Amino acid sequence: MNPQAIQIACSNCNLRELCMPIGLSEHDIDRLDNLVAVRKKIKRGETLFTNGELFTSLYAIRTGFFKTFLVTEDGRDQVTGFQMAGEIIGMDGIVNDLHTCDAVALEDAEVCVMPFEKIEEISREVASLQSHVFKIMGREIVREHGVMLLLGSMRADERLAAFLLNLVQRLHERGFSQSELVLRMTREEIGSYLGLKLETVSRTFSKFVEEGLIEVKLRHVRILDTEGLQRAVNQQTTCH
Amino acid sequence: MNPQAIQIACSNCNLRELCMPIGLSEHDIDRLDNLVAVRKKIKRGETLFTNGELFTSLYAIRTGFFKTFLVTEDGRDQVTGFQMAGEIIGMDGIVNDLHTCDAVALEDAEVCVMPFEKIEEISREVASLQSHVFKIMGREIVREHGVMLLLGSMRADERLAAFLLNLVQRLHERGFSQSELVLRMTREEIGSYLGLKLETVSRTFSKFVEEGLIEVKLRHVRILDTEGLQRAVNQQTTCH
DNA sequence: CGACACCTTGAAGAGGTTCAAGAAATGTGG
DNA sequence: CCACATTTCTTGAACCTCTTCAAGGTGTCG
Numbered sequence A, B: 001m002n003p004q005a006i007q008i009a010c011s012n013c014n015l016r017e018l019c020m021p022i023g024l025s026e027h028d029i030d031r032l033d034n035l036v037a038v039r040k041k042i043k044r045g046e047t048l049f050t051n052g053e054l055f056t057s058l059y060a061i062r063t064g065f066f067k068t069f070l071v072t073e074d075g076r077d078q079v080t081g082f083q084m085a086g087e088i089i090g091m092d093g094i095v096n097d098l099h100t101c102d103a104v105a106l107e108d109a110e111v112c113v114m115p116f117e118k119i120e121e122i123s124r125e126v127a128s129l130q131s132h133v134f135k136i137m138g139r140e141i142v143r144e145h146g147v148m149l150l151l152g153s154m155r156a157d158e159r160l161a162a163f164l165l166n167l168v169q170r171l172h173e174r175g176f177s178q179s180e181l182v183l184r185m186t187r188e189e190i191g192s193y194l195g196l197k198l199e200t201v202s203r204t205f206s207k208f209v210e211e212g213l214i215e216v217k218l219r220h221v222r223i224l225d226t227e228g229l230q231r232a233v234n235q236q237t238t239c240h
Numbered sequence C: 001c002g003a004c005a006c007c008t009t010g011a012a013g014a015g016g017t018t019c020a021a022g023a024a025a026t027g028t029g030g
Numbered sequence D: 001c002c003a004c005a006t007t008t009c010t011t012g013a014a015c016c017t018c019t020t021c022a023a024g025g026t027g028t029c030g
Helices: A026-032 A116-125 A127-153 A156-173 A187-194 A198-210 A226-233 B026-032 B116-125 B127-153 B156-173 B187-194 B198-210 B226-233
Strands: A038-042 A047-049 A057-071 A077-084 A102-115 A180-182 A214-217 A220-223 B038-042 B047-049 B057-071 B077-084 B102-115 B180-182 B214-217 B220-223
Touching: A026 A116, A026 A127, A038 A047, A038 A057, A057 A116, A057 A187, A057 B127, A077 A127, A077 A156, A077 A187, A077 B127, A102 A116, A116 A127, A116 B116, A116 B127, A127 A156, A127 B057, A127 B077, A127 B116, A127 B127, A127 B187, A156 A180, A156 A187, A156 A198, A156 A220, A156 A226, A187 A198, A187 B127, A198 A214, B026 B116, B026 B127, B038 B047, B038 B057, B057 B116, B057 B187, B077 B127, B077 B156, B077 B187, B102 B116, B116 B127, B127 B156, B156 B180, B156 B187, B156 B198, B156 B220, B156 B226, B187 B198, B198 B214
Parallel strands: none
Antiparallel strands: A038 A102, A047 A102, A057 A077, A057 A102, A180 A220, A214 A220, B038 B102, B047 B102, B057 B077, B057 B102, B180 B220, B214 B220
């Protein structure tokens, strides 16, 4: 909960390729090491920021797993994303200097706190950092386009297949298995993200198991047939 | 189709408050006037950029109305947004220097072409421009969160009501009526954006008319009961 | 004026939701 | 360390919303 005093330089961080621009001069690297003010530990179930809170910083996830979600006045809620190590969280606060969603840790986590004012300041001096920040925000925009496609035009099994493939791919980029993953979220949270009810998520898992595409033991999923899942994503609803 | 040679300075543009940062020194304003390379006219039905095309510039819409949409290999398509005067389009290309969606004019339009390299360069010198660009991208991220909520957790009538209220609000900000609007898009395009079939959109319009919330004559919509529409957005599906 | 795109409406059907019950895992406190 | 409460997950059956298919109407543009 309390910020850590100990600071490990970005230049030594094993997630550097994910968070930071590459190909920097030594001088620029020194500048970037000032970017992270402190690190912060968040226990499972705890909140990193909430809707309405003052926005001050972006957070680079060092370890752990988060969900971000919106809650409307009438009690509806919508998971807007799941974030893992190396990803940047908090950009929802940039427009109005207020966070517009909640971020909760789904497992014990640690983040690097990067005050946004500092990001802006150093960005003006280090062109490659500026470009990097633009790209990170651009990536988020494109990711959300993909979610819109998923929510707007896919059926339940297509959505879940796309979700699993996306998760396992991101985990693979981080050195984990291509075919095995542990879900950090409940069926309900998956359903909220995919615009489905938890029962539908559960049934669709069962359907995939019957079809021999995956093995499921609660949160443990093993992908047996990646191409089969890929086909499930593209199976298309209309055909006339 | 051809870029215009004539250049009207941003500092004189009547859309300045929408596109540009405010409270600049004279010197900074001069810098910003270099931002817009050329202007470009796009006729109704024509394309501003397409998926796969090299990304070079962001575009500020001066006049007209656009839709952006994704097309998948299997022929599905998803409208990701409708953009009007004063809005910035093209941010989908920033991550990979390639556009990832198509932008088509739904009515004759004119845009200011802002080469992204120039945006980056001037941003490094003019802090308020940098901050402005971050905010524009941040706004797009938050807008898309809202669309995710809409697609993931609202029913047909809630979606359409939210859509109409959003459109009329944005038009009102631009000096148009609070209660009357002309749709620039077909029922099918609305449906694609809202994750509904065109028949559902049409039926929902008819339902709103029956309920006395709106009047509809094809593309002309008059809102009779704004609060009623607002209630329709929040009507909530589950209640146990 | 005719062709075409767009919109509306009806009826049948499908996919996903809702409600309900039970099983399996996890966490807690004694 | 075990028993119990709680949370999470699975599965079934009925229901409902939205889709699909179809036909006819309306407006627009060459």
